[in-house]
Structures are given as structure tokens and as C-alpha cells.
Amino acid sequence: MVSDKIGPRQLLQGNEAIVEGALAAGCRFFAGYPITPASEIAELMSLRLPALNGTFIQMEDEIAGMGAIIGASLAGVKSLTATSGPGFSLLQENLGFACAAEVPCVVVNVMRAGPSTGLSTSPAQGDVMQARWGTHGDHPVIVLAVSTVNDCFTIIVQAFNLAEKYRVPVIVLSDEIVAHTRETVVLTDPAGITVIDRTRPAVPPEWYIPYEDNSRGVPAMAAMGSGYRHHVTGLIHDVRGFPTERPEEVDAFIRRLFRKITNGFAEIQMTNPVMLEDAEIAVIAYGAVSRSALRAVRLARSQGIRAGLLQLITLFPFPRKAVETVLRQCRRVLVPEMNMGQMIREVKRVNRDTEIVRHNRVDGQFITPDEIYDHLLAM
Amino acid sequence: MMKEERYEMRFGGSGGQGIILAAVIFAEAAGIHEGYHVCQTQSYGPEARGGKSKAEIVISPEEIDYPKVIRMDLFLAMNQPALDAYFVDFKPDGILVADATFVEQLPTSRALVLPFTRIARQQLGNELVANIVALGAVGLVCGKVSLASLEKAVASRVPAKFKELNIRALHAGAEAARRQDLAALPRFIDTEEEKEV
Numbered sequence: 229m230v231s232d233k234i235g236p237r238q239l240l241q242g243n244e245a246i247v248e249g250a251l252a253a254g255c256r257f258f259a260g261y262p263i264t265p266a267s268e269i270a271e272l273m274s275l276r277l278p279a280l281n282g283t284f285i286q287m288e289d290e291i292a293g294m295g296a297i298i299g300a301s302l303a304g305v306k307s308l309t310a311t312s313g314p315g316f317s318l319l320q321e322n323l324g325f326a327c328a329a330e331v332p333c334v335v336v337n338v339m340r341a342g343p344s345t346g347l348s349t350s351p352a353q354g355d356v357m358q359a360r361w362g363t364h365g366d367h368p369v370i371v372l373a374v375s376t377v378n379d380c381f382t383i384i385v386q387a388f389n390l391a392e393k394y395r396v397p398v399i400v401l402s403d404e405i406v407a408h409t410r411e412t413v414v415l416t417d418p419a420g421i422t423v424i425d426r427t428r429p430a431v432p433p434e435w436y437i438p439y440e441d442n443s444r445g446v447p448a449m450a451a452m453g454s455g456y457r458h459h460v461t462g463l464i465h466d467v468r469g470f471p472t473e474r475p476e477e478v479d480a481f482i483r484r485l486f487r488k489i490t491n492g493f494a495e496i497q498m499t500n501p502v503m504l505e506d507a508e509i510a511v512i513a514y515g516a517v518s519r520s521a522l523r524a525v526r527l528a529r530s531q532g533i534r535a536g537l538l539q540l541i542t543l544f545p546f547p548r549k550a551v552e553t554v555l556r557q558c559r560r561v562l563v564p565e566m567n568m569g570q571m572i573r574e575v576k577r578v579n580r581d582t583e584i585v586r587h588n589r590v591d592g593q594f595i596t597p598d599e600i601y602d603h604l605l606a607m
Numbered sequence: 608m609m610k611e612e613r614y615e616m617r618f619g620g621s622g623g624q625g626i627i628l629a630a631v632i633f634a635e636a637a638g639i640h641e642g643y644h645v646c647q648t649q650s651y652g653p654e655a656r657g658g659k660s661k662a663e664i665v666i667s668p669e670e671i672d673y674p675k676v677i678r679m680d681l682f683l684a685m686n687q688p689a690l691d692a693y694f695v696d697f698k699p700d701g702i703l704v705a706d707a708t709f710v711e712q713l714p715t716s717r718a719l720v721l722p723f724t725r726i727a728r729q730q731l732g733n734e735l736v737a738n739i740v741a742l743g744a745v746g747l748v749c750g751k752v753s754l755a756s757l758e759k760a761v762a763s764r765v766p767a768k769f770k771e772l773n774i775r776a777l778h779a780g781a782e783a784a785r786r787q788d789l790a791a792l793p794r795f796i797d798t799e800e801e802k803e804v
Contacts, residue, residue: 239635239645349651409674410631410647412638516674523672597673 243268249384256282259296290315294322304451324363350592351404445488497547507536524600620685625738630662640756646674743780
């Protein structure tokens with residue numbers, strides 16, 4: 229990812245940077261349905277994709293959009309959809325299909341306040357647990373959170389790379405603040421970005437066993453129409469892709485889905501530790517709120533308070549190790565969220581000895597640095 | 608307190624007055640042409656027209672953590688409801704720039720009040736460029752961007768056939784502001800003392 233090659237200085241919205249990042253990662257298919265505050269992603273994709281020989285389809289709704297990107301990905305094209313809460317609810321069924329059939333794709337959810345149609349133009353972080361468990365059944369997912377415009381670019385590239393490497397749908401949680409903040413950025417030149425593509429079969433078609441296990445737990449993936457015939461289903465399937473109910477095959481399938489992600493924890497679980505070296509108290513935050521937290525921590529430091537910040541980039545699989553280190557070191561930890569407390573439960577599950585303090589805002593407004601700073605003073 | 612390099616601005620008006628566009632243009636002038644770090648945000652209702660509209664710009668020579676306004680250095684109010692609603696967070700040494708066409712009551716004497724919409728209507732023959740007229744005045748007052756940078760930003764963000772009109776609007780606003788004696792404004796407003804009789 230790191231490169232010296234940089235592009236021009238630009239003023240971009242988070243949503244625009246998501247498009248640039250997706251294209252740099254090789255995305256050439258977008259299907260979806262416009263919804264505030266995610267619409268700019270579809271709008272810009274409709275302008276950019278045709279010029280790159282890609283395809284943009286405005287579908288009749290979000291579940292159709294999800295279906296279309298699954299189809300495009302099975303045909304070998306990196307695919308993206310973007311939506312907000314109501315659409316994210318609607319597409320969950322097909323998201324489960326992508327989990328079961330191990331179809332790499334990226335789903336951006338620009339969170340707005342809910343439930344239901346909620347507050348269409350206001351930010352929130354209420355969809356964290358839905359991203360993890362919104363579709364039914366035991367399944368691993370990768371959920372990443374963005375906090376700045378530059379994040380939108382770099383993390384969407386990571387999202388595509390992880391999707392391709394592990395054959396999973398990757399969910400990127402943005403929010404109305406990140407999506408609509410225009411920020412000066414100098415994006416990495418696409419030529420200097422590491423792009424990972426799915427492993428294609430190394431054997432001739434007649435030898436191809438589409439869901440055969442290997443050391444990584446990630447089967448090689450042939451594109452539909454490339455001569456490698458295979459069957460794709462949401463039913464639990466055997467190594468040849470056909471439905472099975474044999475307990476040993478079902479067990480092996482579900483355990484492999486989990487094992488492939490567990491094997492990759494070291495690279496999947498991304499966090500950004502800030503001023504934690506000597507911290508006695510810490511904030512654990514994600515998304516736009518980590519920006520308020522960063523300022524509050526800097527303010528606290530200027531007052532001689534040894535505060536630090538652990539910004540979670542990966543929300544799931546939950547970066548337990550990084551959190552555990554902070555909890556061992558600090559006597560109190562604050563988890564500010566624009567919801568009634570979703571990630572705080574995951575933090576509490578790690579350790580019950582450190583005092584974990586909540587700060588929740590659910591009025592459709594952004595948590596300010598002062599709110600967090602006041603907690604830090606009291607801690 | 609931390610060394611404060613941030614300069615924070617808020618533009619307020621009603622939906623359709625071009626508040627957000629004006630903020631985007633200023634952000635581009637400061638961020639692309641002057642080389643500042645810039646965060647520009649907005650809040651708005653679901654309506655396309657009407658309703659209150661607010662846009663904010665934070666500029667800094669350093670990377671910006673919190674992207675929204677904490678304390679305003681400059682507030683541009685294009686009408687009275689927006690002025691009333693968004694005046695909170697005004698710094699004692701901040702400056703208010705208001706459209707005299709629609710603003711009657713001022714909450715501070717550190718104010719530059721010019722009839723942006725009337726200038727747009729009478730001098731330029733098009734009320735729609737009132738936001739750009741105001742932007743010219745804001746650019747002059749804040750001293751963070753050059754007129755040339757604003758011109759470049761305006762040119763890149765408005766449709767080609769309205770470019771010349773918008774550039775004239777920008778100059779008209781800057782010119783109107785230049786005729787005011789900013790040094791005559793009170794230097795600092797102590798809001799507590801102001802309340803004393």
C-alpha cells in the first residue's frame with residue numbers, strides 16, 4: 229500500500245474518495261440504488277465506470293444491487309455496492325448468499341440515523357452490529373470503518389484486497405460526516421498501490437474442484453464462462469459446490485469459513501494506536517468519532533493528562549489483541565459512540581477488570597471533542 | 608490550551624441560496640490554491656429548497672483532527688433565521704459578515720453588514736450570485752485567501768457560461784467590503800460585559 233507515488237492535491241468528499249479507491253483497487257462493476265447519504269458514490273461511479281470499460285447499473289432496489297454485484301464478481305469482475313441503513317437492511321439476504329458462496333465483493337454502508345428511514349441526512353453509528361450479524365446464520369465477515377477522506381481511499385483498497393484474498397464480502401462502514409466532509413487530500417497514485425486479485429485455478433478445468441480446501445482455507449476461484457464449470461448455491465455445499473446435508477461435510481464447510489479468517493487475523497485486524505505508549509487512560513473509537521477523540525486526547529495531553537487513543541479500523545473480526553493491550557495498560561477506557569453502545573460490548577467482553585466508560589449520542593449530531601475531553605478530565 | 612492554528616468559518620442561510628457551494632469554493636481556494644489543510648462540512652434538511660442550510664470550513668497549516676467548527680472566527684449569515692440559529696460558538700474576537708438585505712438584528716458589533724443580495728440584483732442583474740458576492744467580502748475580511756485563488760476556485764466550480772458573471776460577483780463583494788473601515792470595529796467583544804447595564 230505504501231508508495232512514494234502521489235497524485236495531485238484534491239478537495240474531495242469521503243464518498244468521492246471511496247470511488248477513487250475502488251477504481252484504483254480494480255473495481256469495474258457497480259450496481260445499487262441511490263440513497264442519502266451514499267448517493268454520490270453511485271453518481272460518480274456512473275460517470276467514471278463507462279470510461280474505464282466498466283459497468284454501472286442502477287437497480288430497482290438494494291437487494292437487486294447486491295445480487296448484481298455477486299453475479300459480476302462470479303464472472304470475475306471486482307464489484308461494489310453502496311447504500312445506507314434502509315438499503316443495508318434490504319440487501320442482507322443476498323449478503324448472506326455472498327458469505328455462503330464465498331463471493332468477494334465490497335459493500336459500503338454510509339450510516340445515517342435509524343431505525344427505519346430514521347434521519348435521512350444525519351450521522352449515526354447504529355449499524356455496527358447489523359454489519360456483523362445482519363444476515364442470518366453462522367458466518368464470518370470483515371467490517372472496516374473509515375474516519376477521514378484519505379481513509380476512504382486507502383481503506384476501500386484494503387477492503388477489496390481482503391475480499392479477494394479471503395473470498396468474503398467486506399463491509400465498509402462510513403457515516404454521513406465522513407461521506408460528506410470535503411477534505412484536502414493527496415491520494416496515492418493508483419500505479420503505486422498494491423492490488424490483490426483472487427487466486428485462480430492452477431489446474432485444467434477437468435481437474436478443478438471449486439470448493440476444495442487448502443492450507444489457507446480459501447479455494448481457488450474460477451470466473452464463470454472461463455471454461456471451469458461449477459455450481460454456485462446458498463445451500464451448504466460439498467467441495468464440488470453441490471448441496472449436502474452430510475454432517476461431516478457441513479461441519480468442515482462452516483469451520484473452513486471461519487478458519488480462513490482466523491488465519492488472517494494478523495493482517496485483517498487493523499488499528500491505529502495514538503499516544504498510547506505511556507497512556508494511563510484511553511479512548512477506543514472508530515469512524516468519524518475517532519477524529520473528535522483524537523482532538524480530545526491532544527487537549528488532554530496539553531494539560532498533562534496521559535491519555536491515548538486506539539482507533540479501530542477493523543471492527544470485525546474484533547481486534548481483540550490490540551484492545552486487550554490497551555485494557556491491561558490503562559485504568560480507565562472510554563468508548564464514545566453515536567449509538568446506545570454497540571462496540572462497548574465487544575470491548576467489555578475482552579476484560580472485566582478495567583473500568584470501561586460509555587459515552588453515547590443518539591440525537592443525530594456528531595460527538596464533539598469537548599464531550600470526550602470532559603470524560604477524560606473526570607477519568 | 609493547545610497552540611491554536613485553526614481558522615474556523617461558518618456560512619448560514621436558507622436552502623437554495625448557494626451556501627454550500629460558496630463554502631466548497633472557499634475550501635478549494637484555501638486548500639488547493641493556498642495550500643492549507645481544509646475540512647468542509649455541511650448540515651441540511653431533506654428539502655431541496657427552503658429550510659436552514661449551514662456549511663462550515665476549518666483551515667489549518669496542520670492536519671485537521673476534528674472537522675467541524677468549535678469556535679467560529681468568521682460567520683457569514685445570509686438571512687436572519689440562520690444568523691439567529693447559528694450564532695452560537697462565535698468567538699469574542701470573531702467577525703460576523705451579514706447580508707443587509709435580509710438581516711435586521713445583529714447580535715454583535717463586530718459585524719460587517721453589506722447588502723449582498725441587493726448588490727447581486729442591482730449591479731449584476733442576477734440574485735442567484737449573492738452567495739459569490741458574499742464570498743468576495745468574506746475573502747477580503749478573513750485574509751486567508753487571495754482574490755486570485757478565489758477566482759480560480761470560482762472558475763472551477765461554476766458552469767462555464769456563468770463564469771464571467773460569478774467572477775464579477777466576486778469582485779463586487781470584495782470591492783464593497785474594501786470600502787468599509789474594518790479597523791473601526793471594536794477589537795474584542797466581551798460578552799459578559801456586554802450584558803452589564
